[in-house]
Amino acid sequence: MNDYQDISHKIKNELELAQDILIISHQKPDGDTLGSNLALTTYLINQKKTVTSFCIDPLPETFHFLPNSHLLTNDHLVFTKQYDLVIVVDSGSLNYAGVDGLLNALPKGYTLINIDHHASNNNYGDISLVISTASSCTEIIYRLFNDWKINWTSEIATALICGIITDTGGFTNPATNYRTLEAGASLINQGANTYQIAKITLFNQKINELKLWGRALSRLNKNKKYDLVYTYLLEQDFIDCETDDSASEGIANFLHILKEATVIMVIKETSNGLIKGSLRTTADNIDLTKIAGLMGGGGHKKASGFALPGRLSYAKNKLRII
Numbered sequence: 001m002n003d004y005q006d007i008s009h010k011i012k013n014e015l016e017l018a019q020d021i022l023i024i025s026h027q028k029p030d031g032d033t034l035g036s037n038l039a040l041t042t043y044l045i046n047q048k049k050t051v052t053s054f055c056i057d058p059l060p061e062t063f064h065f066l067p068n069s070h071l072l073t074n075d076h077l078v079f080t081k082q083y084d085l086v087i088v089v090d091s092g093s094l095n096y097a098g099v100d101g102l103l104n105a106l107p108k109g110y111t112l113i114n115i116d117h118h119a120s121n122n123n124y125g126d127i128s129l130v131i132s133t134a135s136s137c138t139e140i141i142y143r144l145f146n147d148w149k150i151n152w153t154s155e156i157a158t159a160l161i162c163g164i165i166t167d168t169g170g171f172t173n174p175a176t177n178y179r180t181l182e183a184g185a186s187l188i189n190q191g192a193n194t195y196q197i198a199k200i201t202l203f204n205q206k207i208n209e210l211k212l213w214g215r216a217l218s219r220l221n222k223n224k225k226y227d228l229v230y231t232y233l234l235e236q237d238f239i240d241c242e243t244d245d246s247a248s249e250g251i252a253n254f255l256h257i258l259k260e261a262t263v264i265m266v267i268k269e270t271s272n273g274l275i276k277g278s279l280r281t282t283a284d285n286i287d288l289t290k291i292a293g294l295m296g297g298g299g300h301k302k303a304s305g306f307a308l309p310g311r312l313s314y315a316k317n318k319l320r321i322i
């Protein structure tokens with residue numbers, strides 16, 4: 001990333017020149033895309049800019065504590081207005097963000113900026129800042145803010161550390177590096193409350209969600225040939241446990257505690273007829289984006305996923321997609 005300084009300057013210039021700015025988080029928003037969006041939103045409001053903060057899906061209740069979270073809208077009408085600048089955060093593609101169609105309808109004349117850490121990012125946009133070694137998109141935005149010597153507030157620090165904590169599982173996953181910890185230390189110094197945010201975002205499981213996890217854990221299976229440990233969840237499991245799709249999202253990350261696997265895969269049926277797979281590894285010589293890519297997916301080298309139409313069938317110790 002030797003042109004980082006150049007891109008950082010370009011983004012700063014664009015932000016200074018723009019008045020009306022649209023910031024977009026990816027669909028099914030997580031702490032990183034929301035933290036990135038609302039840190040930028042809060043910073044730009046402080047700079048007296050007019051900011052529209054958008055996500056195609058509604059804000060999950062967990063993230064109501066984020067600064068300016070009440071400004072986040074999923075109203076498609078925001079795409080009928082004119083903006084000087086559109087910034088997409090934490091999204092490998094516009095399709096992943098869920099806004100490719102909506103952006104086509106937006107009045108032209110805006111500059112599109114793409115800030116992301118997904119290795120599969122296709123560098124869309126007029127200005128693209130993709131750092132795949134960053135633990136999170138918020139870590140990249142921290143780096144920009146730090147270089148620009150912004151006026152820090154505890155709100156901005158809170159939004160950024162939320163993304164770092166959620167994307168690294170509390171500073172523990174393999175994407176966590178010295179820059180992540182530097183950012184964390186500095187953000188705590190600026191007033192972010194790490195323990196409170198970890199409690200709200202990571203230690204928040206409900207009983208029925210853990211019952212669902214129990215089903216997944218009871219079906220752990222090892223494929224010796226690929227040194228792969230996998231498990232699965234059927235649509236009926238979600239119905240029985242009275243939970244939705246989102247309840248299973250932390251299982252793959254949780255399975256990092258497992259000693260006996262190089263690759264972890266959690267595969268589940270969704271209510272809209274898809275099979276979704278989450279892949280994880282801690283091995284340096286495995287690029288999971290290649291495996292997920294074979295099935296039309298993407299993500300990071302050590303954490304990726306895919307979605308296919310189909311149903312699961314488990315018989316004679318074998319899991320099949322039918």
Ligand SMILES: [Mn+2]
Binds near residue numbers: 032090136167
């Ligand atoms: Mn992220």
